[in-house]
Amino acid sequence: MSEFKLYIDGEFCDAENGASFDSRDPSTGEAWAKMPAATMNDTDRAVKAAWRAFNEGEWPTLTATARGKLIARLGELVVRDAQIMADLETRDTGKIIRETSSTTAYAGEYFRYYAGLADKIEGSTFSADKPTLETYTRREPLGVVAAVVPWNSQLFLTAVKLGPALAAGNTIVVKASEDGPAPILHFARLVHEAGFPRGVINVITGFGPECGAVLTAHQHVSRVAFTGGPETARHVIRNTAENFALTTLELGGKSPVIVFPDADLDSAANGVVAGIFGATGQSCVAGSRLLLHADIYDDFVARLVERAPKIKIGPPLDTATEVGPLATARQKENIEAIIADSVAAGATIATGGGTPKGFETGNYFEPTIILAPSPEIRSVAEECFGPVLSVLKFSDEDEAVRLANGTNYAFASGVFTSNLSRAHRLIRKLRCGIVWVNTYRVVSPIVPFGGNRFTGHGREAGMDTIFDYTRTKSVWINTSDDPIADPFVVR
Ligand code: NAD
Numbered sequence: 001m002s003e004f005k006l007y008i009d010g011e012f013c014d015a016e017n018g019a020s021f022d023s024r025d026p027s028t029g030e031a032w033a034k035m036p037a038a039t040m041n042d043t044d045r046a047v048k049a050a051w052r053a054f055n056e057g058e059w060p061t062l063t064a065t066a067r068g069k070l071i072a073r074l075g076e077l078v079v080r081d082a083q084i085m086a087d088l089e090t091r092d093t094g095k096i097i098r099e100t101s102s103t104t105a106y107a108g109e110y111f112r113y114y115a116g117l118a119d120k121i122e123g124s125t126f127s128a129d130k131p132t133l134e135t136y137t138r139r140e141p142l143g144v145v146a147a148v149v150p151w152n153s154q155l156f157l158t159a160v161k162l163g164p165a166l167a168a169g170n171t172i173v174v175k176a177s178e179d180g181p182a183p184i185l186h187f188a189r190l191v192h193e194a195g196f197p198r199g200v201i202n203v204i205t206g207f208g209p210e211c212g213a214v215l216t217a218h219q220h221v222s223r224v225a226f227t228g229g230p231e232t233a234r235h236v237i238r239n240t241a242e243n244f245a246l247t248t249l250e251l252g253g254k255s256p257v258i259v260f261p262d263a264d265l266d267s268a269a270n271g272v273v274a275g276i277f278g279a280t281g282q283s284c285v286a287g288s289r290l291l292l293h294a295d296i297y298d299d300f301v302a303r304l305v306e307r308a309p310k311i312k313i314g315p316p317l318d319t320a321t322e323v324g325p326l327a328t329a330r331q332k333e334n335i336e337a338i339i340a341d342s343v344a345a346g347a348t349i350a351t352g353g354g355t356p357k358g359f360e361t362g363n364y365f366e367p368t369i370i371l372a373p374s375p376e377i378r379s380v381a382e383e384c385f386g387p388v389l390s391v392l393k394f395s396d397e398d399e400a401v402r403l404a405n406g407t408n409y410a411f412a413s414g415v416f417t418s419n420l421s422r423a424h425r426l427i428r429k430l431r432c433g434i435v436w437v438n439t440y441r442v443v444s445p446i447v448p449f450g451g452n453r454f455t456g457h458g459r460e461a462g463m464d465t466i467f468d469y470t471r472t473k474s475v476w477i478n479t480s481d482d483p484i485a486d487p488f489v490v491r
């Protein structure tokens with residue numbers, strides 16, 4: 001069994017009293033690695049280390065340019081070890097190696113981007129209405145940032161938080177998910193090698209109550225950057241009632257993909273398949289609700305139903321695999337329950353719907369297409385977080401918009417059409433954080449990313465994010481040589 005360590009205050013260590021848990025290979029269900037389970041005391045130690053590093057020692061004295069160089073170095077090391085971390089992520093979460101190889105290497109781009117922004121954080125000067133007073137603002141770091149990430153795309157989700165937080169001068173405790181923490185625990189080695197002062201970045205993993213809850217409620221934490229499910233997010237909000245930490249939430253979604261008859265249907269079919277079956281459907285922006293115009297409904301469904309069973313299911317480490325296992329057995333059980341309820345409520349399974357033949361061991365699930373009679377069906381209304389596409393029919397643009405917006409979980413939307421005016425109309429009307437037109441599931445460090453309402457608040461990536469990791473300090477300087485008059489002498 002492989003073994004991993006926590007990284008606290010610049011040192012690799014076991015959890016207190018050797019507390020640990022087994023990580024299971026999702027393709028076999030077998031334990032393959034022993035992970036340290038951070039206790040309340042370990043979590044407290046990590047936050048206190050980050051707090052010390054924020055207030056004392058080298059980090060607060062570094063120039064922004066020097067901080068940027070350290071972040072750039074970390075990005076280079078991420079790229080150097082991308083394949084190692086991709087292998088670990090695939091082993092630990094079942095995400096297929098084709099995807100982990102590219103997303104892990106691309107995580108380096110987030111560090112590169114924010115490294116360049118570190119010395120471009122500027123304040124303002126003002127023409128205030130007091131002639132003898134000079135006024136300006138400084139943008140200052142917040143303090144200790146808690147970065148809480150789920151198991152899917154952990155390194156990527158860590159990079160998008162750490163990049164701006166470090167560039168702004170904060171210190172950090174990263175809490176890796178208890179499901180599949182291996183790539184983040186390897187990442188801690190790169191933090192060490194990059195030469196960050198001790199305590200600036202701490203990496204722990206463990207369970208919700210002892211680790212996540214203690215971290216997000218900790219008195220020394222000023223900012224929580226959370227990615228995960230909505231129930232956990234509710235806990236996080238309650239936890240931050242203890243420390244008033246600023247919080248961003250990146251949660252799950254039920255994103256619609258709308259296809260009009262004037263679209264390039266071959267291209268749209270590829271976009272739909274990529275949107276729901278890529279990452280085995282375990283993506284917050286999965287295009288899990290397909291809205292089809294009535295004129296193309298039968299033809300488009302037939303294309304997908306022909307295509308889905310041809311998707312190559314296989315072991316995640318095999319480069320030929322297109323759909324791998326789900327990350328956990330509990331996820332598979334959840335999907336099975338949602339599908340059973342949907343069928344009982346009148347939905348039809350057009351293809352898939354169960355365990356693929358020959359893949360009875362592990363958490364494999366077939367690419368599944370469900371024809372839904374109404375938006376209330378569970379598979380349409382709830383996030384499955386797996387390769388399950390629910391299809392609804394619409395007859396005109398207004399109905400498409402109504403269906404697309406008829407959820408609290410529209411993280412993103414896809415629109416497939418060749419009509420430019422229609423595309424612009426929909427961009428304005430769709431209530432979500434991202435609209436992809438004639439494409440789907442593209443991200444970049446340069447472009448903001450995030451959802452609305454129940455899919456979270458705040459944005460990650462993009463230049464503005466850096467301000468979410470700073471606060472403004474207003475400065476007033478008296479430029480007059482005249483002494484301040486005694487305030488209690490009446491003139
Ligand atoms: P989860 O909510 O179960 O766990 C997320 C993290 O929160 C884990 O590290 C977990 O240990 C921690 N946690 C658990 N209880 C906690 C508590 N009481 N206080 C603080 N932290 C606690 O999510 P998951 O099942 O690991 O991930 C799947 C979810 O994440 C899906 O809903 C998915 O859509 C969402 N997601 C969103 C994005 C995005 O960018 N919006 C990206 C990936 C995944």
